[in-house]
Amino acid sequence: MTTLKDLSRHLGLSVTQVSRALNDHADVSEKTKVRVRDAAKSLNYEANVLARRLVTGRSGIVGLVYPTMPDPSDSWYFMQFVAGLSKEFSRLGRQFMLHMPDDAGDHLDVYDRLVRSRSIDGFIIMTPMVADPRVNFLRSRSVPFVLHGQTMDEPDYPFFDIDNMAVGYDLTAYLADRGHREIAIINGNPGASFVERRFDGYRQALRERGLPNRAQFEAAGMMTADLGLLETVRMFQSDGPKPTGIIASNLRIAKGIISALNAMGLRVPQDVSVVAHDDKLPDVSAESLGSGLTTTEAPLGDSWEPLARFLNATLDGAPLSEVQEVGPHSLVERGSVAVR
Amino acid sequence: MTTLKDLSRHLGLSVTQVSRALNDHADVSEKTKVRVRDAAKSLNYEANVLARRLVTGRSGIVGLVYPTMPDPSDSWYFMQFVAGLSKEFSRLGRQFMLHMPDDAGDHLDVYDRLVRSRSIDGFIIMTPMVADPRVNFLRSRSVPFVLHGQTMDEPDYPFFDIDNMAVGYDLTAYLADRGHREIAIINGNPGASFVERRFDGYRQALRERGLPNRAQFEAAGMMTADLGLLETVRMFQSDGPKPTGIIASNLRIAKGIISALNAMGLRVPQDVSVVAHDDKLPDVSAESLGSGLTTTEAPLGDSWEPLARFLNATLDGAPLSEVQEVGPHSLVERGSVAVR
DNA sequence: TAACGTTGCCGAAACGTTTCGGTAAATAGC
DNA sequence: GCTATTTACCGAAACGTTTCGGCAACGTTA
Numbered sequence: 126m127t128t129l130k131d132l133s134r135h136l137g138l139s140v141t142q143v144s145r146a147l148n149d150h151a152d153v154s155e156k157t158k159v160r161v162r163d164a165a166k167s168l169n170y171e172a173n174v175l176a177r178r179l180v181t182g183r184s185g186i187v188g189l190v191y192p193t194m195p196d197p198s199d200s201w202y203f204m205q206f207v208a209g210l211s212k213e214f215s216r217l218g219r220q221f222m223l224h225m226p227d228d229a230g231d232h233l234d235v236y237d238r239l240v241r242s243r244s245i246d247g248f249i250i251m252t253p254m255v256a257d258p259r260v261n262f263l264r265s266r267s268v269p270f271v272l273h274g275q276t277m278d279e280p281d282y283p284f285f286d287i288d289n290m291a292v293g294y295d296l297t298a299y300l301a302d303r304g305h306r307e308i309a310i311i312n313g314n315p316g317a318s319f320v321e322r323r324f325d326g327y328r329q330a331l332r333e334r335g336l337p338n339r340a341q342f343e344a345a346g347m348m349t350a351d352l353g354l355l356e357t358v359r360m361f362q363s364d365g366p367k368p369t370g371i372i373a374s375n376l377r378i379a380k381g382i383i384s385a386l387n388a389m390g391l392r393v394p395q396d397v398s399v400v401a402h403d404d405k406l407p408d409v410s411a412e413s414l415g416s417g418l419t420t421t422e423a424p425l426g427d428s429w430e431p432l433a434r435f436l437n438a439t440l441d442g443a444p445l446s447e448v449q450e451v452g453p454h455s456l457v458e459r460g461s462v463a464v465r
Numbered sequence: 466m467t468t469l470k471d472l473s474r475h476l477g478l479s480v481t482q483v484s485r486a487l488n489d490h491a492d493v494s495e496k497t498k499v500r501v502r503d504a505a506k507s508l509n510y511e512a513n514v515l516a517r518r519l520v521t522g523r524s525g526i527v528g529l530v531y532p533t534m535p536d537p538s539d540s541w542y543f544m545q546f547v548a549g550l551s552k553e554f555s556r557l558g559r560q561f562m563l564h565m566p567d568d569a570g571d572h573l574d575v576y577d578r579l580v581r582s583r584s585i586d587g588f589i590i591m592t593p594m595v596a597d598p599r600v601n602f603l604r605s606r607s608v609p610f611v612l613h614g615q616t617m618d619e620p621d622y623p624f625f626d627i628d629n630m631a632v633g634y635d636l637t638a639y640l641a642d643r644g645h646r647e648i649a650i651i652n653g654n655p656g657a658s659f660v661e662r663r664f665d666g667y668r669q670a671l672r673e674r675g676l677p678n679r680a681q682f683e684a685a686g687m688m689t690a691d692l693g694l695l696e697t698v699r700m701f702q703s704d705g706p707k708p709t710g711i712i713a714s715n716l717r718i719a720k721g722i723i724s725a726l727n728a729m730g731l732r733v734p735q736d737v738s739v740v741a742h743d744d745k746l747p748d749v750s751a752e753s754l755g756s757g758l759t760t761t762e763a764p765l766g767d768s769w770e771p772l773a774r775f776l777n778a779t780l781d782g783a784p785l786s787e788v789q790e791v792g793p794h795s796l797v798e799r800g801s802v803a804v805r
Numbered sequence: 806t807a808a809c810g811t812t813g814c815c816g817a818a819a820c821g822t823t824t825c826g827g828t829a830a831a832t833a834g835c
Numbered sequence: 836g837c838t839a840t841t842t843a844c845c846g847a848a849a850c851g852t853t854t855c856g857g858c859a860a861c862g863t864t865a
Binding site for chain 2: 811812813814815816817819820821822
C-alpha cells in the first residue's frame with residue numbers, strides 16, 4: 126500500500142508538504158498541488174484512515190444506541206431510520222454505526238465505553254425522555270449529539286423535532302371546536318418527551334375551552350393496536366361519562382380504537398369521533414382506517430436527513446442556531462369526526 | 466483521558482509491561498497482572514482503539530454491504546439480521562457496520578473503497594449468486610469474509626448455509642412419494658445460489674423417479690405473495706397439464722399460491738397439494754396457512770450466530786475446517802398434501 | 806562452579822498521519 | 836536599497852498503542 130512517505134520520496138517533496146497539498150492547505154503552490162494529486166492518483170494512494178484518526182483523535186464514526194429490540198411492527202420504521210441515517214452520513218463523509226445492547230435500560234455504560242475508547246465521535250439519540258439521562262451524561266462529557274425530539278427544558282443541544290405540543294393541541298381543539306366535550310386521548314409510553322408534550326397540548330386546549338380534563342380519559346402505553354383496543358374498551362365499560370371523541374397518538378392505536386368501537390357496536394363518526402397523529406409509516410394508512418381518519422401528519426421519514434446534517438455540522442463546529450429545527454406538521458380532514 | 470503512559474507512571478512499570486499485562490501476555494507475572502488490572506480499573510483506563518488500530522493495521526470493524534433497500538415485508542428479517550449480527554459481534558469484541566449504498570449493482574466499488582481505506586477488516590456476504598463477483602473480488606484481495614450461503618463451486622471460504630439442494634429434493638420427493646406426478650415449484654430470484662440449488666434438488670428428485678420436468682412448472686422471481694399468486698394462476702390458465710402439487714420456496718409465496726387456488730375454487734389439499742420451505746420468520750406461520758402447511762423448516766434466525774462466529778474466527782486465523790457449516794433442516798407434516 | 810534455560814521486565818522503534826515552529830527565497834512598500 | 840511581508844517549503848514532534856530484541860536475576864543441571 127502506498128503511504129505518504131512513498132509519495133514524498135517519489136515527488137522529491139517532504140511528507141509535510143505532500144500531506145498539506147492533499148488536504149488543500151493554503152501554503153502549497155497550485156502547481157505543487159496538481160503535481161501531488163496526479164502522483165497520488167497514479168500511485169493509487171489512499172490515505173490510511175487509521176493513522177489519520179489517531180492523530181486527529183476522531184474516529185469519523187457516529188453512533189446510534191438502539192435501546193430495545195423493536196416490536197416487529199416497528200421494524201419497517203426502524204429499518205428506514207437505520208438505512209436513512211446510514212446513507213445520509215455516508216454522503217456526508219462519515220460512517221454510521223448501530224449499537225444494540227442486549228439488555229434494557231438507559232445504557233449509559235455503553236455510551237461510556239464508546240466514548241472512553243474514542244470509537245464514536247457523536248451520537249444520535251432517539252425518543253428522549255422528559256429528563257433524559259443520556260442527554261445529561263453526554264453533555265457532562267461534552268460529547269456531541271443530536272436529538273430526535275427534545276427534552277423538556279430549553280434545548281441547548283442540536284435537535285430535530287416536530288411541535289408535539291401543537292399536535293396534541295390541534296387534535297383536541299379540532300374535536301372541541303366541533304362540539305365535543307368529553308375527549309379522551311390514548312398516547313405513547315409515559316415519560317417520553319413527545320408523549321408528555323402531546324398531553325400538555327391536550328390539556329391546554331381543554332383548559333382554554335373550559336372542558337373537563339378527566340384522569341380516566343388519559344391513557345398511555347406502548348403504541349400498539351392492542352393498547353388502543355384495551356383502553357377504549359376500558360373507557361366505555363367503566364362508570365361515569367363516556368368520551369364522544371378519542372385522540373390516538375398514532376395510527377396503530379387508532380386502528381385498535383376503531384376495532385374496539387366496532388366490536389361494541391359503535392359507529393365512527395356517528396357515535397364516536399376519532400382523530401390521530403399520522404407518522405406516515407407504511408404499515409397503516411389514515412385513508413384505510415374506517416372510512417378515512419382525520420389526522421395531523423408529519424412524516425417520520427423526513428427526520429433523518431436533518432438529524433444527520435445537524436450532527437455532522439455540530440462535529441464540524443457549527444453554532445447551535447444552525448442545528449436546531451422544529452419541522453412542520455399539518456392537519457388533514459377525512460371525515461372521522463361528527464359535529465355534535 | 467488516562468493513557469498507558471499514565472498507568473505506567475502510576476505503577477512504576479514500563480509502558481511495555483503494562484500493555485502486555487492488560488493483553489494477558491505470558492511474560493508478565495500473575496501478581497503484576499492483577500496489580501495492573503486493578504490500577505486500570507481505578508484510573509478508569511480504556512484503551513484508545515484508534516492507536517491500537519493504527520499499530521495493528523486492523524480496524525476491528527466488520528461490515529455488511531446491504532445490496533438493496535429491503536421490501537417492507539422483508540424488514541423484520543432485515544432487522545433481525547442486523548440486530549443479531551450487531552450483538553453477536555459486539556459480544557465477540559468487534560464492531561459491526563452496515564453499509565447501504567444508494568444504487569443497485571454489485572457495489573464492488575464500495576467494497577474496494579472500504580478495503581483500501583482499511584476501515585473494514587472483513588465482510589459478511591448475504592444471498593450469494595451462483596458465481597458471485599463479490600466473492601471473487603474479496604478473494605482476489607485476500608480480504609476475509611463469510612458467506613451466508615455458498616456459491617456453486619467447492620467452497621474455499623468460510624460459510625454458513627443449509628442444504629438447499631436437500632430442501633428442494635425433500636419437498637419434491639414428499640409430493641412424488643404420495644403419488645403426485647405433476648409437481649410445480651415457485652422459487653426465488655434466478656441466479657441466487659440457494660434458488661438454483663433448490664431447483665437442482667427438485668430436478669434430481671423428479672429424474673430419479675422418472676417424473677416429467679416441465680419448464681412451465683418452474684417459476685422464479687422476488688419471493689412475495691404476489692409471485693405465488695400470479696404464477697399459480699398462470700400455471701392453471703395455460704394449456705397443457707396442470708400441477709397437482711406445488712412447492713413454494715417460502716411462506717409468502719405459499720400464501721399467494723393458496724390465495725390463487727382459493728380464488729379459482731380449488732381446495733387444499735383435495736384438489737391441489739401445497740408444500741413450502743419455512744424460514745421461521747414471524748410475519749407468516751405455516752400453521753396459519755390454510756389448515757396448516759407441510760414444510761421443511763430451518764430458522765433463518767439461527768444463522769447469524771455462526772456467521773459472526775466464523776468471521777471472527779477467520780480474522781483470528783482459524784483454519785477453514787472450523788468455519789464452514791451446513792446447518793440442519795427438518796420436515797414438518799401438517800396435512801396440506803393429499804395422497805393421489 | 807560453569808553453563809544454561811526461565812522468568813519478568815524494559816527501551817526503543819514502529820504504525821502513517823497531521824501540525825507546530827521555523828526558515829529561506831521571493832515580493833512588496835517606501 | 837533597505838526593511839517588512841508573503842510564499843513555499845521542511846524537520847521533528849505528536850497521537851497511544853504493540854512488539855522486537857535485549858538483559859538482568861534466579862534456579863537448575865551436570
